[in-house]
Amino acid sequence: MTAPNPLMLQEAREAPQVIARQLTENAGVVRALAQQLAQQPPAYAVTVARGSSDHACTALKYAIETQLGLPVASLGPSVHTLYGTRLNLQGALVLAVSQSGASPDVVENVRMAREGGALTVALVNVEHSDLAQEAEFVLPLRCGEERAVAATKSFLASLTAFLPVIAQVGANSALRGALEALPRVLNRALAQEQAATDLAERYRFADRLLVLARGLHFGVAQEAALKLKETCGIHAEAYSAAEFSHGPKRLLAEGVPLLGFAPADAAAGATAQAYADLRASGADLRTLGPQEGSNLTTPATGHALTDPVASALVFYLFAGHLALERGLNPDAPPLLSKVTRTR
Structure with missing residues (x-):
């Protein structure tokens, strides 16, 4: 039995208010963290996360590397x-991302890193969680309670929480302006819900789907593939549009459809060419993103780092309605719970 207005969609629609609250209420810690990074620049950064939070870390990696020139690696918690x-990790910047702040392996790695001389920062929604207690700096996501099993507003808030720090450290006035305008732009993105529903109808009977992206949108593509599995029961995988021809392209012969994120940043030309080549090979490809001419065009946000936030929000509308089109309740995915504790 389907839910007519599932929590997943309700919480996704809260994104403009969440981001506005985050930008206002995190201003003090953003200043303090930016000053610390300016005074003691780290040699490199590592991220620690799992699931949707790890996909947000992929986006953070591209943001930090492209804007600050700081190499970023993903730490394997089980090591x-x-x-x-x-x-x-002496002298490293360690970023841990978690909605709940409750996963023991993430907490233990942050404890290890801080004891070893790293600057530790937690992006976390539950401000009194174990993870928040272990980190030196805490950037709250400011989502309020997230009840849906499939994270939406917490993922979007994870994409944005560190961006004001990047803007301050890099004296990036364009990014600062885009962040200030982002809640208004996200309200415009919500107006795309009917278009997202229309596109979802196209995939109603799909049992497999490949999600493509490049650069700043790749973390969103990873998250999209996860949400399609969680909420729609579709076997979805994310690939770089640059890597897809190195083997995975073989799946086109099996008729597997593609969903491509279409950026309007420095990756736009290369991505558009890759998609044109795939279509010429007979691929069933639809696109979503700020690039003009996309099947589902998302509003431009004024900066390459904030464009993926609008794309992710519109994708969540797509995924929630696709689940409903398939007769599923996205709030009740089989075998899954809200908090997963791993060691």
């Missing part, structure tokens, strides 16, 4: 928690 290795 410490299962294999017992204490990594040398």
